Amino acid sequence: MTQTSSSSTGRRGVVFLGKRQVEVRDFEIPTPGQGEVRLQVKASTLCGSDLNLIYRKETWKPGPGQYKGCVGGHEPCGIIDAVGPGVTQFKVGDRCVVYHISGCGTCHDCRKGWFLMCKNEAGVRKAYGYQRDGGHSNYMLVLEQNICKLPDELTYVDGAMTACGVATAYTACCRANVSGRDRVLVTGLGPVGVCLAMLAKAMGAMVWATEVSTERCAFAEKLGIQVIPSSEGIASALLEVTNGKGFEVCFDASGNGKARHLCLEVAREWGRVVYVGEGGDVSFSPSPMLLHKQITLYGSWVCNLEQMEDCLEFLARWNLHPETAVTHRYSIEDASTAYEMFDAGKTGKVAFVWE
Structure with missing residues (x-):
């Protein structure tokens, strides 16, 4: 049975159209399925790989890297407001960072936490913000195996930064x-x-x-x-x-x-x-x-799940806040402005933040 907390209605998300165009659309608030949690996103930062792979893209070729027109953003951090059946290690109210690739969970790389390098040929490797709805939205669904707890000492923006760049x-x-x-x-x-x-x-x-x-x-x-x-x-x-x-x-x-x-x-x-x-x-x-x-x-290519967890622990221990590298903060309603600013290549990190 799905556990849930009270939440506001309505979901808005950023979708990439290619050719340096983005659009904010309405979506239904999703219900978590088996092994999933629903994250109420509090911060989602912009990544340079978004610029190269989907924001500037003229066309998308068929294949595992094809962009599906889903909600963008692979650097989210937030708080769990609902959990689906089979979730055992996380609960409503947990603050979490998302590891942005989901793999099969059973191949050699996945067993080491390297979902990024999943070799399963069945096409189950999917990236949040590319083939699965990502974090540029106030709600998203995440597999339990793809989340790390955010230490109390760190902010949601610290967590979003760690979801890709810091880790x-x-x-x-x-x-x-x-x-x-x-x-x-x-x-x-x-x-x-x-x-x-x-x-x-x-x-x-x-x-x-x-x-x-x-x-x-x-x-x-x-x-x-x-x-x-x-x-x-x-x-x-x-x-x-x-x-x-x-x-x-x-x-x-x-x-x-x-x-x-x-x-x-x-x-x-x-x-x-x-x-x-x-x-x-x-x-x-x-x-x-x-x-x-x-x-x-x-x-060196990104990180595995263990390294992301270790990174979060050390950031808290060192009292180091990567949030200080953020130069611009926006609402997702200003997504076009945010990506134009980031694309200019003169900023620090750019973030979508929900108060």
């Missing part, structure tokens, strides 16, 4: 084993880059960052990040702050080929380089830049 940054820091022994460079100060810098500092590292956008450089500096704006002689300027030795860890959060190359240039011998930013390309000579410097090069 992605945390996982990359873990891949590089960041510690107080390291000098860290972050290239690209979009939301993920800012989160990388914040987390690396919390882990004890000395952190520098570089970025081409003057607006994003200024914002990062307000957050206490040491920034060296990108310029023609950026490699020399970065090496100078390390006394010519280079950085033990370099993260690229931009996906830009020049930035990826720069990470390899300024990495210290025996250093670790992590590519986090999606898209783009890079070309480099492996012998002098990778082999002879004994560099370890990682690719």
Whole structure:
């Protein structure tokens, strides 16, 4: 039997139309089915992958990545106001963050919490905001296996940030084993880059960052990040702050080929380089830049469920609030303005917030 609490009527959600067009539509408030909870969404942040994959899209090709015209948004956080049959670990009133991919739950990757990498060929892998209704709505249905409890110390916006960007940054820091022994460079100060810098500092590292956008450089500096704006002689300027030795860890959060190359240039011998930013390309000579410097090069893609839970715990323990990286807040009724602003590439994080 479904457990529920009293809630307001009406549901509104953002739907992507492609060609940089979005629309806010009315939907029925859904009833949770077997193993599902209904989340009253309190915050849902915008992600750069939305821009690339669905907001700017001209057409959608058939296949597992096809956008179904559902409610967008894969970074939601809220409070459970109803639970369906079979839900055992969560209850009405629990504050939760959504892991944004649902998998089959039985393949090897799913058993490790890597729903993102579900290999089930039956088409059961679905992303919230792409093939399942997402968080840009005041209500959404979520499988119990796809939620993490939000610590009391964190805000709903902190949770929404962690649903993708912060947890992605945390996982990359873990891949590089960041510690107080390291000098860290972050290239690209979009939301993920800012989160990388914040987390690396919390882990004890000395952190520098570089970025081409003057607006994003200024914002990062307000957050206490040491920034060296990108310029023609950026490699020399970065090496100078390390006394010519280079950085033990370099993260690229931009996906830009020049930035990826720069990470390899300024990495210290025996250093670790992590590519986090999606898209783009890079070309480099492996012998002098990778082999002879004994560099370890990682690719890091989002996170698994365990890492998201760990990330939330550490944010609370460190009293670290990624909400500070949000520069713009909107109602979903202003979805068009919000996405136009985010698409300009000059903001920090942009969020839809329900009071």
